[in-house]
Amino acid sequence: MDRKSLLMAASLLVVPSLYSCQPGDDTVKLAVIDKLNNSPGISAEVKDGVVDLNGEVPNDSAKVAAEDAVKKVNGVKAVNNNIMVEPVIPTPPPMPEDTGGQQ
Numbered sequence: 453m454d455r456k457s458l459l460m461a462a463s464l465l466v467v468p469s470l471y472s473c474q475p476g477d478d479t480v481k482l483a484v485i486d487k488l489n490n491s492p493g494i495s496a497e498v499k500d501g502v503v504d505l506n507g508e509v510p511n512d513s514a515k516v517a518a519e520d521a522v523k524k525v526n527g528v529k530a531v532n533n534n535i536m537v538e539p540v541i542p543t544p545p546p547m548p549e550d551t552g553g554q555q
Contacts, residue, residue: 475527476527477498477499477501479527481497481498484496484498484528487521487525491509491514491518493508494506494518494535498528501527501528501529502528502532504534505518505522505534508538509535509536509538511537514537515537
């Protein structure tokens with residue numbers, strides 16, 4: 453067997469073994485939950501390396517931060533960010549003062 457054929461055969465053995473080193477969904481989920489530890493109200497599900505984020509956060513920056521953190525986890529292939537931003541409830545205007553009928 454010549455050198456080129458030997459290198460080709462070796463690469464065919466190495467590539468599948470590298471792919472099989474990807475962490476499983478349970479391992480990925482544990483790492484995702486660890487990354488989201490400071491983000492209460494967010495839950496995650498993992499299937500085939502795809503993470504679904506759900507829950508509710510107070511603002512858009514918290515939503516984006518959660519997605520960015522999860523994308524960095526080893527084994528995450530994609531993130532579906534289904535996190536909802538809490539609606540802003542306007543404060544009611546102040547009530548007019550009661551003058552007691554005096555002018």
